[in-house]
Amino acid sequence: MTTAASPSPARPERRERLGIMGGTFDPIHHGHLVAASEVASLYDLDEVVFVPTGEPWQKAARQVSPAEHRYLMAVIATASNPRFWVSRVDIDRSGPTYSVDTIRDVAAQRPGAELFFITGADALSQILSWKDAASVLELAHFVGVTRPGYELTNSHLPDDTVTLLDVPAMAISSSACRERVADGRPVWYLVPDGVVQYINKHHLYRPVSSTSS
Numbered sequence: 660m661t662t663a664a665s666p667s668p669a670r671p672e673r674r675e676r677l678g679i680m681g682g683t684f685d686p687i688h689h690g691h692l693v694a695a696s697e698v699a700s701l702y703d704l705d706e707v708v709f710v711p712t713g714e715p716w717q718k719a720a721r722q723v724s725p726a727e728h729r730y731l732m733a734v735i736a737t738a739s740n741p742r743f744w745v746s747r748v749d750i751d752r753s754g755p756t757y758s759v760d761t762i763r764d765v766a767a768q769r770p771g772a773e774l775f776f777i778t779g780a781d782a783l784s785q786i787l788s789w790k791d792a793a794s795v796l797e798l799a800h801f802v803g804v805t806r807p808g809y810e811l812t813n814s815h816l817p818d819d820t821v822t823l824l825d826v827p828a829m830a831i832s833s834s835a836c837r838e839r840v841a842d843g844r845p846v847w848y849l850v851p852d853g854v855v856q857y858i859n860k861h862h863l864y865r866p867v868s869s870t871s872s
């Protein structure tokens with residue numbers, strides 16, 4: 660008598676795990692890239708989507724470079740990593756950029772994916788000032804990463820909404836990169852090589868007088 664082989668037990672399908680790295684990226688630098696890479700590795704993420712802001716309302720007091728420049732620099736910086744992508748959802752939506760919209764838009768494009776929103780310690784400390792903060796914290800799991808000069812804490816946030824992660828310390832900020840370019844100092848190795856070239860080609864961050872030469 661032959662016994663029919665019992666069907667193998669159905670394995671629950673693994674949900675796609677998607678990181679969201681939101682930022683103004685003016686310009687994108689190695690602090691952003693290392694944070695995303697580290698979270699992707701430790702959380703076994705399939706992909707990380709970098710989402711440049713459209714109108715970063717909490718930076719309204721200062722001049723932010725045109726969204727297309729910030730988007731293209733993010734594309735250049737991530738092009739060599741097969742797991743990194745850049746999304747236009749925030750720059751194609753008019754009005755102030757709210758993460759509640761970002762997460763909903765990304766979720767609509769990737770139904771079923773488990774979402775991990777990556778933030779540095781400084782952004783995490785401000786999260787309760789974001790629009791619909793309570794909903795935001797329900798729509799994705801937040802991963803707060805260390806950043807030199809900022810305290811990383813989730814004590815102001817509801818339990819189980821945010822995980823904290825130590826990442827290699829990169830004392831780099833976009834503001835410092837912009838200041839260096841404006842002063843004629845190098846940003847090599849603070850931002851990817853292609854981003855240095857893009858900044859030079861488009862005369863970004865230069866004092867107005869030096870763009871006419």
Ligand SMILES: Nc1ncnc2c1ncn2[C@@H]1O[C@H](COP(=O)(O)OP(=O)(O)OP(=O)(O)O)[C@@H](O)[C@H]1O
Pocket residue numbers: 681682683684685689690691694777778779780781782783804805806807829830831832833834835
């Ligand atoms: N060096 C860094 N290490 C870890 N996280 C970082 C670092 N720089 C930025 N981040 C995080 O990346 C996200 C996007 O940051 P953003 O684009 O505002 O860069 P920034 O360097 O803080 O810019 P700026 O200096 O213009 O304010 C935020 O969550 C921020 O906390």
Ligand SMILES: O=C(O)c1ccc[n+]([C@@H]2O[C@H](COP(=O)([O-])O)[C@@H](O)[C@H]2O)c1
Pocket residue numbers: 680681682683684712715717718756757758759782788789790
């Ligand atoms: O949702 C909000 O109200 C909100 C307010 C400030 C910042 N954020 C998000 O936080 C991320 C980092 O922003 P920023 O301004 O530090 O580059 C980026 O994804 C922003 O859209 C979101």
